[in-house]
Amino acid sequence: MKKTHSMRTNSAKTAELPNDVQALKQLLLKVEESARAANEKLAEREATVTKQKTHIRYLEEIVKLFKANKFGKSSEKSPDQTELFDEVETEGGDSEGSWVAEAVESEENSEPETVPATKAKAGRKPIPKEYPRIIIEHDVPEDEQRCSCGCEKQHIGDEVSEQLDIVPAVIQVLQHRRKKYVCKNCEGQIQTASLPAQPIPKSNASPGLLAYIATAKYQDALPLYRIENILSRLNIHLPRNTQANWMIKSSELLQPLYNLLNDQLLESGYVHMDETPVQVLKEPGKKAESKSYMWVRKTGDPNKKESIVLFDYASSRKADVVKTLLPDFQGYLQTDDYAGYNHLDTIKGVHHLGCFAHARRKFVEAQKVAPSKKGATSKADMAVSLIQKLYAIENKIKDFSPDKRLATRQKESAPQLEKLKSWLDKSLVTTLPKGKTGMALSYLAKNWNKLTLYVEDERLNIDNNTVENAIRPFAIGRKNWMFSNSQKGAKASAMLYSIIETAKSNDLNPHAYLQLLFTKMPQVKSIEEYEQLLPWNAKELLAKKV
Template sequence: MKNVPKDETNNAEMITISRSEYEALKEQTSEQSRQIEWLMQQIRLGQKKRFGSSSERMQEEVMEQLSLLFNEAEAYTQAEQPEKTEVAAHTRKKRSGSLEEILPDNVPVEVVEHRLPEEERICSACDTVMQEIGKEVRRTLVIVPAQVKIREDWYFSYACQTCKAEALETPVLKTQKDKPVISGSFASPEAIAHIMTQKFVMGSPLYRQEQELNRSGVMLSRQTMSSWILRAAEDWLKPVYDQLHRQLVQRSVLHADETTLQVLREPGKTAQAKSYMWLYRTGGDTGQPIVLYEYRPDRKAENPKRFLEGFSGYLHADGYQGYYTLPENITVVGCWAHARRKFDEAVNSLPKSEQKESSAIVGQQYCSKLFAIEEKLKDLSTEERYTKRLELEKPVLDAFLAWAQTKKAAPKSALGKALHYLQEQWPHLTQYLKDGRLELSNNRAERSIKPFVMGRKNFLFANTPNGAQGSAVMFSLIGTAKENNLDPYRYLVYVLTTAPNLDQTQQDWVTQLLPENAPEQCRVPHSQRKCEE
């Protein structure tokens, strides 16, 4: 076998190309590598969103492993480390399975007695009838589905029989009638309130309610139910909504958020086009919270500007640029939950073997540190929280920004997006330091808009703009009722029963219907409130 010299072998495998071709291939390979890495990040993020926990809090063991990283704060700020604050341990009471603890006090008790007939109580020893000496009681919980019945209101008339006998003009008295919730309809406040709460609290669309009623023999169509709730919302709930709106813009701390909604018959738009449901609510500084939704066909910045006309103060919001065109008397406060989410996504876009040593997890830890400090300050007064934030959180913020300015990442990478969001939003993210009433995140608004998002998964879309705005009114009153510890069904029954009989010529007639003035029977018992929390 002939040996081929080494040099000849190498020369046979070598291909000569120009410098320009080499540089082009090198750039093409680098671009392909970046695309592959980006696609791998999207796959890992998709797997995390589908199968992983939705919580963005860092695991305790990871926090412990990375705790030394916070020594960087000293290098950037030369600030003293804050003293540790001891927090008393909290233990949750184990829920009991007894009826006394899971039910309110006013639940009726039905007693069913089981006795032996006399012929079966004959003593086998002396043939005399045995007498009762005791009983054994077994208690069970009975749940009866929604009952359907007809209520007849009889309004009696009265006449003077003496005058009638003497052929005089006979006086007649009639019992005053309560005005119906919908004139000419057999709908009752209880029926309308039930349909509303089933849809907007329990997430049961009208077609499902129709099927359930039909199975019970009640042939009530979804069209009739839709007509009832929209008419009641327009006549009696909308005035309450408008009054709550007037009160909302008088507050000085608000939250805002928005989400998509599909409206099938929107003029000038296709059925697949996006419309929006906007949410505005009060902050945690009030004992009478207000939660209001508004339907709009688009996401233009004019929407919050118009809705918040007359408002002056702080507005918590996410990074949507439309909020930053609001008048100067409205200060937009950024959301650290959104910033943390960006770094959380950057961490989860990496292979697990690379996460602990990554810059992304350092950014995530800075965010988690802020939330940890804020948790310890939640029970302080407004003035104390303001002071403590400057003492404990301001050094962390300064160190975080200094650290972020030293980091570079590809703009389209998850880390690059997180760093860009952080630095772009920084002036708004630090606004919460100005007032102890402000919050670190806009999670309060996100929690309030979640019932609509969950309901949307069931009813999917609205048919018309009027239906969408009617839904906004009903979601608003139900959300405000829940925030004020009212039972939505009982509160709606109260409004729909009381409103038609009020003197609407009086300027403040609607004040009686506000959640803050609802009667005691509308309130959720304290024991049930704890269970919901």
């Protein structure tokens, strides 16, 4: 019955079709056009749904990464990295997994030996000999100094043990007494002995006090108000605004030394560079909450004894700042991927290096948001492992001679980079660009030439971590003192950070070095005398002082 009804319906529809051939064609064209429009609308809707799913996945990754950074471990090291590659790749959904397994297998067969890290000896370290010893003698009671046999016991030596004792800061006053002379016969003009040039004229701040305040703030990250409180407990009234003015004037005294350091840095031929935000409250034309920047440059050649770290304050992060800080620079410059450095790629004689730590960090972020599947290996896992092998080679050769370091890089690092590049090319095709993994792959591909330049010269570093480590004391201090009040204060901070970090990188005690500078520099009269105060030349003066 149903079949008969269907046949009747179809017959009725067929009867409605026009008998004219031209009219029938027009009707068919309308039906095709309607079907095409419906298909286009459906495809558009599917594209929208796909785009929305991709965006949702991207937002989920951001939330997952935020939670991992907020509540997870901060270290980039993964304890399971040696066990990651038992299964095939899961993200691509293609035949790439078998290729990954083969790459890892060949990787393991050719992996270079790494030198095991020498573990520091456990236990208490001896107290340095240069500190004075206060002898406290302990004797056996008199009634026990006689033996049970009746003989008197003989003293045969001492059992010595040491305790470290710290006496709170000793406050002393340097009282300058200037002899005065006059002729009693003619009662002429009084002659008074001259006072040696002081770091801050007409001030009661000694070189030692200035060095103490500078070290406390710029090395130990103590805000000035805390230093004020510490001194107040010793019954010394020293307001923070007075301390701030002293630091500004002290930095001005150090300017000639900074100029010499800057000249040597630009002539070194290899510089690391980075920048970090700083807030300056009273800055012309800017709101108090707006960002300014502290730019940091560091020499990178490990074969040179001179190590220089320079901080420079700038109100912006524009490329013009880079041009100002690197006038006529020639050689290797290592930075991150900030666009402000890109104009250097067009300058003849400048070789721009990238930072593998930044590339690895992006894959570590991708690891945190990768779908968690037991026994599965993500692209981010694979990238971190391949990059880690490059770092293992660098760790092995860090104490090699220059020639041997370069030869090992050519023999071991270059093939490892080829494997990484081959894997990168395959992964780019099978990974969506929007997402943490896609962004990490794009970063690696975009900066490939800059990242791999280090294997061509034994002086070069695989990453920019050396300057990032130099920035760390500033970043720690910024958490405590939070901002600079004025541009003068920011510039003074840059100057004092430069001298302190350069002293540390040359194995000098920053406080002792600053005290030497504040004592000697007011009396310097020639460039040669300034050169004698450079960190690598001042070691002998400091040794004599000790």
